[in-house]
Amino acid sequence: MRHEREWNEEQARLDRVAQKLRERIAELEPEVAGLHGQAGDIRKRFWEEVTVNTATDEDFEETFYSIRQQEALLSERERSHRLRLQQWKSMTRLLPSPYFGRVDFREHGVGSAEPVYIGVSSFVDAEGMDFLVYDWRTPIASLYYDHSPGPASYDTPDGAVRGDMELKRQYQIRQGRLLNVFDTSLTIGDELLQQALGQGADSQMKSIVATIQKEQNAIIRDDRSRMLIVQGAAGSGKTSAALQRVAYLLYKNRDRLKADQIVLFSPNPMFNSYVSTVLPELGEENMQQATFQEYLEQGIGSILSLEDPFDAIEYVLQMAGSPEHDARVEGIRCKASGAFLQALRDYAEGLGQSGMRFSGIRLGDRELIPASRMAERFYGYDRSIRLANRVAMLQEWLLQELAGLERKERGADWVSEELDYLDNDRYDAVHRELHKERGVFDFAEQYERIQEFVQNKRRRDEGDFDYAEREQELLAGAIVRERFEPLRRSVRRMQFVDMAGLYAQLFDPEQAYAALAEQAAAPRLWPDICDQTREKLARGELFSEDATPFLYLRELVEGMRTNTQVRHVFVDEGQDYSMVQYEYLRKLFPRARMTVLGDFGQAIFAQATELDGEDSPLMRLYGEADTRLIRLVRSYRSTREIVEFTKALLPSAKEIVPFARSGKKPLLIQADDSARLAARMAEELAALQAEGFASIAVITKTAAESREAHELLTKQGCPSLRLVTKETPTFENGTQVIPAYLAKGVEFDAVLIYDASSRTYQRESERKLFYTACTRAMHRLQLYAAGEWTPFLQGVEPSLVEEGGQTR
Numbered sequence: 001m002r003h004e005r006e007w008n009e010e011q012a013r014l015d016r017v018a019q020k021l022r023e024r025i026a027e028l029e030p031e032v033a034g035l036h037g038q039a040g041d042i043r044k045r046f047w048e049e050v051t052v053n054t055a056t057d058e059d060f061e062e063t064f065y066s067i068r069q070q071e072a073l074l075s076e077r078e079r080s081h082r083l084r085l086q087q088w089k090s091m092t093r094l095l096p097s098p099y100f101g102r103v104d105f106r107e108h109g110v111g112s113a114e115p116v117y118i119g120v121s122s123f124v125d126a127e128g129m130d131f132l133v134y135d136w137r138t139p140i141a142s143l144y145y146d147h148s149p150g151p152a153s154y155d156t157p158d159g160a161v162r163g164d165m166e167l168k169r170q171y172q173i174r175q176g177r178l179l180n181v182f183d184t185s186l187t188i189g190d191e192l193l194q195q196a197l198g199q200g201a202d203s204q205m206k207s208i209v210a211t212i213q214k215e216q217n218a219i220i221r222d223d224r225s226r227m228l229i230v231q232g233a234a235g236s237g238k239t240s241a242a243l244q245r246v247a248y249l250l251y252k253n254r255d256r257l258k259a260d261q262i263v264l265f266s267p268n269p270m271f272n273s274y275v276s277t278v279l280p281e282l283g284e285e286n287m288q289q290a291t292f293q294e295y296l297e298q299g300i301g302s303i304l305s306l307e308d309p310f311d312a313i314e315y316v317l318q319m320a321g322s323p324e325h326d327a328r329v330e331g332i333r334c335k336a337s338g339a340f341l342q343a344l345r346d347y348a349e350g351l352g353q354s355g356m357r358f359s360g361i362r363l364g365d366r367e368l369i370p371a372s373r374m375a376e377r378f379y380g381y382d383r384s385i386r387l388a389n390r391v392a393m394l395q396e397w398l399l400q401e402l403a404g405l406e407r408k409e410r411g412a413d414w415v416s417e418e419l420d421y422l423d424n425d426r427y428d429a430v431h432r433e434l435h436k437e438r439g440v441f442d443f444a445e446q447y448e449r450i451q452e453f454v455q456n457k458r459r460r461d462e463g464d465f466d467y468a469e470r471e472q473e474l475l476a477g478a479i480v481r482e483r484f485e486p487l488r489r490s491v492r493r494m495q496f497v498d499m500a501g502l503y504a505q506l507f508d509p510e511q512a513y514a515a516l517a518e519q520a521a522a523p524r525l526w527p528d529i530c531d532q533t534r535e536k537l538a539r540g541e542l543f544s545e546d547a548t549p550f551l552y553l554r555e556l557v558e559g560m561r562t563n564t565q566v567r568h569v570f571v572d573e574g575q576d577y578s579m580v581q582y583e584y585l586r587k588l589f590p591r592a593r594m595t596v597l598g599d600f601g602q603a604i605f606a607q608a609t610e611l612d613g614e615d616s617p618l619m620r621l622y623g624e625a626d627t628r629l630i631r632l633v634r635s636y637r638s639t640r641e642i643v644e645f646t647k648a649l650l651p652s653a654k655e656i657v658p659f660a661r662s663g664k665k666p667l668l669i670q671a672d673d674s675a676r677l678a679a680r681m682a683e684e685l686a687a688l689q690a691e692g693f694a695s696i697a698v699i700t701k702t703a704a705e706s707r708e709a710h711e712l713l714t715k716q717g718c719p720s721l722r723l724v725t726k727e728t729p730t731f732e733n734g735t736q737v738i739p740a741y742l743a744k745g746v747e748f749d750a751v752l753i754y755d756a757s758s759r760t761y762q763r764e765s766e767r768k769l770f771y772t773a774c775t776r777a778m779h780r781l782q783l784y785a786a787g788e789w790t791p792f793l794q795g796v797e798p799s800l801v802e803e804g805g806q807t808r
């Protein structure tokens with residue numbers, strides 16, 4: 001900023017705001033601490049304050065009301081404590097850096113321009129009249145993100161407010177001191193962003209609230225779309241925008257949306273720890289986070305053992321060249337396709353006429369209800385009734401049948417034998433049950449008496465409990481009930497439907513996928529795909545790519561178990577999900593809006609879905625009218641040199657625009673063998689560490705290669721080298737060896753590509769994996785090869801890289 005006078009004015013204002021904040025914090029502090037004590041005290045003394053007396057009905061009633069009153073008092077105190085605590089927390093968060101931006105806006109028809117200071121939460125002076133700081137999520141704050149000085153407008157629930165922005169200013173404030181002030185205009189770049197991007201990588205993602213870009217702001221504040229699709233280049237801030245969007249939604253809908261009504265699907269468990277601090281930093285609670293696999297596991301785990309998607313990708317990357325490999329890859333593609341989705345639907349519809357498979361219900365070695373009886377009953381229902389409804393009817397019938405069978409069973413010989421030989425422990429257990437039953441009975445009696453007193457009405461019947469007479473009967477009942485309980489539970493869980501059998505039947509080459517064959521030619525290698533899938537199922541296992549089709553089929557047959565609580569679903573790395581998975585998510589969360597963020601350039605799984613483009617099926621999932629697509633082409637993560645290089649690796653990456661931040665060109669180093677290469681790599685690692693880079697990754701293609709790299713580099717004396725595997729729970733700073741598919745979504749100061757030779761990266765299908773690995777680098781990128789370079793480097797102009805020489 002130009003003038004000393006202005007600087008002093010800004011510092012003086014900052015001091016004033018900080019002073020007011022301190023006053024408010026000081027005001028709240030004793031209250032916050034005190035109230036907490038009070039609420040705690042009431043809880044502790046809760047039972048001292050109420051006199052529990054149940055001697056007479058009147059006493060009983062009085063006790064009841066006294067508890068209610070005490071409870072109401074407590075919850076009011078707790079609510080007010082929570083509110084003050086929240087205020088106190090947000091003031092404390094503001095104090096070191098109360099705001100980061102200012103716009104002076106003159107609304108049309110209003111005399112003078114109003115300065116609007118923007119920070120991570122709002123701060124109003126004690127009288128409540130003067131907004132000293134506006135929360136970045138308020139409508140007026142969007143001026144700061146969307147406009148440069150000149151004509152500007154912002155949206156409010158009552159329509160657009162138009163006017164002129166006379167000043168736009170950015171601040172860097174640390175510990176209450178003004179470090180920098182930048183006035184921005186059309187021609188001056190975003191200096192705060194420049195500074196933010198120049199910093200090192202961290203083990204936790206940072207909030208970008210002070211430097212949100214206009215296109216990102218559109219993602220954050222979109223309120224209308226049922227489906228928001230973001231196709232954005234590597235490092236364009238998709239994940240950052242998604243997290244800011246969560247914070248925005250929680251703020252805007254604070255009266256009706258809770259953090260646990262938002263779900264973020266993340267690419268791997270480590271990613272969860274990477275993003276977990278962004279929302280708390282913004283004063284919001286974290287949303288639910290899960291990998292899609294964790295969701296699938298919940299549904300399938302009890303039926304079949306599910307393959308991990310990372311094991312699947314390892315298989316695809318490693319076992320190339322064999323006929324089984326080809327069939328598997330073909331199978332992955334086929335099971336992710338829209339045609340397969342349709343085939344599943346057709347198959348389920350066909351089951352309405354024939355082909356349902358049930359599992360008989362057995363008690364020990366006796367078959368109580370055979371599968372054939374269920375099928376007979378099932379196909380006896382009116383065929384116009386939906387499949388899932390008929391299954392529900394069958395379930396109802398089975399429960400009734402079981403109830404009848406259970407009653408009959410009480411007289412069975414085994415029951416009286418068991419009664420005679422009941423061991424002491426079990427006898428006691430049954431007796432305890434009986435006493436409990438009696439307790440409930442006594443309580444019910446007392447309750448009835450009070451009701452009678454309160455409502456002044458007589459009871460319908462006089463209760464009685466003939467203990468002795470019921471004993472035998474109840475004991476027998478309890479023994480049988482205990483035996484029948486697992487049967488009832490399994491019926492309630494629909495386990496009488498043989499889902500594994502039904503799914504396997506779809507891959508019966510004899511009946512040959514009739515539905516699909518009708519629409520199109522059967523997929524390539526279909527008989528092999530069938531064999532592989534059925535063999536796996538016969539072992540009680542399920543391929544990763546079968547998980548969603550399996551659950552989808554189950555929902556078609558048994559009816560959808562929907563989650564109506566969740567209002568927003570975020571899918572990060574969205575290109576790695578198949579259409580079948582999207583369709584499943586849509587059905588699973590019927591009341592949710594969806595935000596999908598991804599980059600088709602980083603599609604590393606064979607089931608990838610194109611996010612944008614004319615015939616992207618994703619655009620039609622919720623109907624085009626409810627769908628909005630936003631493309632991000634500016635890349636913020638890497639230096640200009642790294643972006644120029646990675647752009648050359650992928651034909652579709654041509655339109656990516658690097659942010660103007662310069663660094664060294666990517667370095668290419670070749671050696672005759674791995675040992676020499678590792679020695680050179682160890683030297684470079686030491687040099688990078690000495691330069692002060694805190695987070696460095698040696699990125700490999702597979703887990704096996706990671707182990708090899710870790711061993712070789714450790715032998716070379718690299719200290720504290722961390723080996724990251726799919727089990728690694730958290731993301732940490734330091735130097736690590738990591739397979740590319742686990743490095744998705746995260747970033748490092750420096751990246752070393754362990755083996756960029758043609759031996760490792762040869763197949764065209766692996767180009768995107770290679771691209772993904774290279775785009776993890778923020779400041780430095782080095783590529784190593786023992787032998788010839790991967791063909792992916794062929795299109796790269798020599799001027800874009802620096803040759804590190806041949807290491808012999």
Ligand SMILES: Nc1ncnc2c1ncn2[C@@H]1O[C@H](COP(=O)(O)OP(=O)(O)OP(=O)(O)O)[C@@H](O)[C@H]1O
Pocket residue numbers: 193196197206208211212213216232233234235236237238239240241598599636637744745746747775
């Ligand atoms: N507006 C911004 N201000 C400051 N930093 C930003 C901004 N947008 C993005 N960044 C930074 O750029 C980097 C990449 O962001 P992010 O990880 O969100 O990108 P992405 O699109 O999800 O990347 P990828 O697809 O490669 O995983 C992060 O370090 C992030 O902090």
